[in-house]
Amino acid sequence: MAVMECPECQGKVSDTADACPHCGYSFAAEAERYKQEVKGYQKAEQADRNKAICVVLLALVVAGAFWLRTSSGKDFVKDYRKYGPFGEVERRDAMNKKRESKLTADVRYSPTKFIITNQDGFDWTSVELEINSVGLKSGYILKVGRISAGQTCTVQKVEFAKPDGTRFNPIAVKALNFSVLADTPNGKAASAWKLE
Numbered sequence: 001m002a003v004m005e006c007p008e009c010q011g012k013v014s015d016t017a018d019a020c021p022h023c024g025y026s027f028a029a030e031a032e033r034y035k036q037e038v039k040g041y042q043k044a045e046q047a048d049r050n051k052a053i054c055v056v057l058l059a060l061v062v063a064g065a066f067w068l069r070t071s072s073g074k075d076f077v078k079d080y081r082k083y084g085p086f087g088e089v090e091r092r093d094a095m096n097k098k099r100e101s102k103l104t105a106d107v108r109y110s111p112t113k114f115i116i117t118n119q120d121g122f123d124w125t126s127v128e129l130e131i132n133s134v135g136l137k138s139g140y141i142l143k144v145g146r147i148s149a150g151q152t153c154t155v156q157k158v159e160f161a162k163p164d165g166t167r168f169n170p171i172a173v174k175a176l177n178f179s180v181l182a183d184t185p186n187g188k189a190a191s192a193w194k195l196e
């Protein structure tokens, strides 16, 4: 048993006593007051932590808003609205279309030939015609050089050949699509037609 000093009357008091025997000062009440004080500090600390979390979240929201104002952010939002979360393939397709400007042409065909008319107001140069183009795999190609503005060009289907030299055989192979690739004053351009 230790002896301590009463904080009120400075009299000697046993440290196991609930109250001071000299002045009646209650140590239990003092302990309870101290407990409440500690609780108050803890509450204040928690409030400070919450404030810090709020500041961090607000900073993230502001950063996100700035990102959306940038061009890539805008494009993303536009594409997302248009194609949804799984539209990556369509999006790439749309970008490809944008890269290749179209040629304006009239294309007619018979079982043995194609008749192409350049309906653009400019000449096509380094013109490459292709039958049955499938993505990056080459179809049957025919290089015809230049087709001037308004000019009509007639080509035989048997003139077309694969890069390995295989000739297009109009009797054995069905022409499913026809495409024209050319240099124009505005750069490379291409157009494709699906054949019935």
Ligand SMILES: [Zn+2]
Pocket: 006, 007, 008, 009, 010, 011, 020, 021, 022, 023, 024, 025
């Ligand atoms: Zn006392």
